[in-house]
Amino acid sequence: MNFDQIDATAERFAGNGRQPGFAYGIVIDGKLAHVAGLGERVLGTGQVPDADTVFRIASMSKSFTASVIMSLRDEGTLALTDQVADYVKELRDWPLVTPDARPVAIADLLTMTAGFPTDDPWGDRQQGLPLDEFGALLAGGVGFNWAPGTRFEYSNLGYAILGRLITAVTGRPFKDVVRERFLTPLGMTSTGYQESEFSPDRLARGYRKAPEGWEELPYDPYGAFAPMGGVFSTVRDLSRWVAGFAAAFPPRDAVSEHPLSQASRREMQLPRVIIPGGKSDTAAYGYGLFLGEDPSRGRVVGHSGGYPGFGSNMRWHPATGIGVIALANGTYANVSILAAQLLTVALADVATRPAVPLAPGQAPWPQTLAAADSVNGLLSDWDDAIADQLFAPNVPLDAPYPERRAQIARLRDRLGGSFTPDGDRRPESDTPAHRRWWLTGDRGTAQVQIQLSPQRPPRVQSLTIAVPPGEGSALDRAMESVVKFINEGGDLPVAADSDVDRWVRRLRMAAAWAGRVRPGTWRAGDGETTTQADLVGEHATIQLALAVDPTGAIRDLTLTGF
Numbered sequence: 001m002n003f004d005q006i007d008a009t010a011e012r013f014a015g016n017g018r019q020p021g022f023a024y025g026i027v028i029d030g031k032l033a034h035v036a037g038l039g040e041r042v043l044g045t046g047q048v049p050d051a052d053t054v055f056r057i058a059s060m061s062k063s064f065t066a067s068v069i070m071s072l073r074d075e076g077t078l079a080l081t082d083q084v085a086d087y088v089k090e091l092r093d094w095p096l097v098t099p100d101a102r103p104v105a106i107a108d109l110l111t112m113t114a115g116f117p118t119d120d121p122w123g124d125r126q127q128g129l130p131l132d133e134f135g136a137l138l139a140g141g142v143g144f145n146w147a148p149g150t151r152f153e154y155s156n157l158g159y160a161i162l163g164r165l166i167t168a169v170t171g172r173p174f175k176d177v178v179r180e181r182f183l184t185p186l187g188m189t190s191t192g193y194q195e196s197e198f199s200p201d202r203l204a205r206g207y208r209k210a211p212e213g214w215e216e217l218p219y220d221p222y223g224a225f226a227p228m229g230g231v232f233s234t235v236r237d238l239s240r241w242v243a244g245f246a247a248a249f250p251p252r253d254a255v256s257e258h259p260l261s262q263a264s265r266r267e268m269q270l271p272r273v274i275i276p277g278g279k280s281d282t283a284a285y286g287y288g289l290f291l292g293e294d295p296s297r298g299r300v301v302g303h304s305g306g307y308p309g310f311g312s313n314m315r316w317h318p319a320t321g322i323g324v325i326a327l328a329n330g331t332y333a334n335v336s337i338l339a340a341q342l343l344t345v346a347l348a349d350v351a352t353r354p355a356v357p358l359a360p361g362q363a364p365w366p367q368t369l370a371a372a373d374s375v376n377g378l379l380s381d382w383d384d385a386i387a388d389q390l391f392a393p394n395v396p397l398d399a400p401y402p403e404r405r406a407q408i409a410r411l412r413d414r415l416g417g418s419f420t421p422d423g424d425r426r427p428e429s430d431t432p433a434h435r436r437w438w439l440t441g442d443r444g445t446a447q448v449q450i451q452l453s454p455q456r457p458p459r460v461q462s463l464t465i466a467v468p469p470g471e472g473s474a475l476d477r478a479m480e481s482v483v484k485f486i487n488e489g490g491d492l493p494v495a496a497d498s499d500v501d502r503w504v505r506r507l508r509m510a511a512a513w514a515g516r517v518r519p520g521t522w523r524a525g526d527g528e529t530t531t532q533a534d535l536v537g538e539h540a541t542i543q544l545a546l547a548v549d550p551t552g553a554i555r556d557l558t559l560t561g562f
Helices: 003-014 058-074 106-110 131-139 156-170 174-183 235-246 262-268 335-347 366-380 384-390 394-398 401-415 474-488 500-514
Strands: 021-028 031-039 206-210 213-217 290-294 298-307 310-317 322-328 434-441 444-452 460-465 517-524 530-537 541-548 554-560
Touching: 003 021, 003 031, 003 335, 021 235, 021 335, 031 235, 058 106, 058 156, 058 174, 058 235, 058 262, 058 298, 058 310, 106 156, 131 156, 156 174, 235 262, 235 310, 235 322, 298 335, 310 335, 322 335, 366 384, 366 434, 366 444, 366 460, 384 394, 394 460, 401 434, 401 444, 401 460, 474 500, 474 517, 474 530, 474 541, 474 554, 500 517, 500 530, 500 541, 500 554, 517 541
Parallel strands: 444 517
Antiparallel strands: 021 031, 021 322, 206 213, 290 298, 298 310, 310 322, 434 444, 444 460, 517 530, 530 541, 541 554
């Protein structure tokens, strides 16, 4: 295998500057065949992350929780079709979502089909929630987007409930059950759920990118939501975890010494529910794992993790047993991109399946509509007291109010001094707890989105505003160069080591598909180094996502919609 090319791919990724440091590893034939790191595990120390640097792995933790459930199933302690309320008493008084719906089953929690609203990033901030407070939250009821067992929607809450179920069934603290059943038997001595388990000189510190630079974040304590994202681990330990799943295929005569049977590990990696709008590497969900099928390379399985201070990904190719692990110490650092690139290099000449169209959403909750109206009021006249009533506590933690006010000021300036909801374009909802709408000013239109939490009553857990590029800015000039290239050809200002040939091919395809284009609605981006926008063409509208470095050189360019 060409490890030099793998390292070169990682070095290009490091240039995005979205995490202080990261470590990555390649698993071949059940062993950690290659490992390296870039950047710093703690800023200012010069210490490069390595195979034994401990990171928080966030939602990759769900595979550990799912594995415990499968082991309890295998020994006959429970059945996946059992009602969760049989084990978790706080659910017993929950009413049915509709008169013809059934109660939530264990399998629904495993497959993210319980019907709960997506709860990123609210759920991430519940990591250390005390168990008694979690019990009170559950006893008060939660919101549902769907009837149980009918549709996938990602839920941290569901895996937190699984952890509570495991404790109820075993009579043991959740973290102790994971250690006894999996960590100790697999020799994963550098994996656990609490900061205190590890020497400080091995821990990677987590960071958030603030306007003034990197801001160190404290580790959240162990609590009720640890089953969804609380694991600390290393590339070396996770290579054992990945190897165990990869080794489950194909079925064979020999039986491994893994604490979970090969049959159950394969079962976890089977598609249980289709993900609406899923792409090639996230088309379906199994039990605590994402998976996709491609006509050329077959199945790819894994899970990502995003968390305040950290980002992670593991993925493997069961047909060859090749796997990749990538762990970073920046908030929601998108190392899924790196892991996908590394696996592609490792497998070589692997095609990519086209994206699946998004499924239509349902009618929004009344609370969602009311929240959208309240957000519009805040965007016109911000008031911290009103914001505190409207937003879940994670919102000011994820981006303090002064940053949000500054973002709104930039939006107002770039749309022309004032803006109002676009009366010519209907708001949209992907789920009952989600709302997307558009604000229009004299100089353009920008998208706003909110997502409500699953609490009762729900609160706004995320507010996303697309800020257009500033006129004459480096990002604005890069945007103009892309539009000009589609319309007339010419040069592109690109960063070194960029995949220019692929971009040029896509841009030429866009020109053939859409004809001459002009910028339309701004869909996402900070307006400084990133933007996403519609390109309205003579024949069709396509979407452009663009990222630049401080000089305006293009670091990433993605075109979709054709």
